[in-house]
Amino acid sequence: MSLTFYTNPMSRGRIARWMLEETGADYETVVLDFASSMKDEAYLAVNPMGKVPAIVHNGHVVTECAAVCAYLADAFPEAGLAPPTTDRADYYRWMFFASGPTEQAVTNKSLGFVPTADQGRMAGYGNYDLMVDVLEQAVSAHPYITGDSFTAADVYVGSQVAWGTQFGTLPKRDAFVDYVARLTEREAYQRGNAKDDALMPAQQPA
Template identity: 60%
Template sequence: MAEELVFYTNPMSRGRIVRWMLEEVGEPYRTEVVDYAAMKDPGYLAINPMGKVPAIVHGGTVVTEAAAICAYLADAFPRAGLAPPPASRERGPYFRWLFFAAGPLEAAVTNRALGFELPPGREKMAGYGSYADVMDTLEGALSGRDYIAGDRFTAADLYVGAHLSWGMMFGTIEKRAAFESYWARLAERPAHRRADEIDDALIPPQGPAS
């Protein structure tokens, strides 16, 4: 009997990344929607002491952090083909860009969105160096190719693409031709469309203006 896969999320969170990943995996899973007010409740803190979503519980294994969840699911369900085989040449680039997005990209974008600028000459103290370095590096990785870590879609594309989508939508990532064409291809994936429909349906309707 397959181990139960439980997904803890909120439709207005980074959980949307994991929802997309779960839809790409194609295995049964159960969703537990966690309201923001309940994320610090003892029951949920026992799953993620950070009091944040997303999280998954697969059998007896708890995984938090969206990038880690994507990497875990790709390896736990290899039939979905969302990670290069361990011995392949694509495995290194796959991990490189998956965690580039989780580290330098997210840090640079978050700091910029919050108005934090590194003092001149102190770029070496930050793992991402500078926002411009991050954008230029990512643009170089995506220019002239369909996928970031080989010749097929992987969890690295899903994670990088989700960050680019949100960033360009909210203006925290500048729109460059390489970013827009890359995201346009990923956005058409059936699993992405399904995931969006599921999460959009879970967003509470807005009441009438008072």
């Protein structure tokens, strides 16, 4: 059994790190630089997109954070991070809502693109405000995104909400703030965060 994690502490790799810590699995961390090693042939053989994170588990490559979260939950079932297969409707729905409509709406807004009403009919997220309202309803319906139990979907959705409210790409609505507060109390989140913080480049004095 081998598990290698490719990342950079200033990237979405923090999502995969948190998920890895939730599984309790042993893994090797390979830290890549955006301008050099992330674009080297050796890493492009792992992920031709030249992006992190990626994991290689027993020779199998998984990229894209939502996929990493879903994969690891299934690969390490003893961690209890996925509902039974008969009860995964909300689990899949909200994990992929966050990786689809939420990601698209936030990215487009950050790039200054606001769809017209006609364009909104074509876009999977409709418009940014609609996406935010639906996401708020989802995180406020239950303690966790699928109900009363924490799952891998909370790692992905929670990371999107935490990042968004921290950096201003999502509004700091009470439901978002309360949801993030519940998640960031988890030991696995704090362990992963500490490991990534320790890898951050030293800040030069002002």
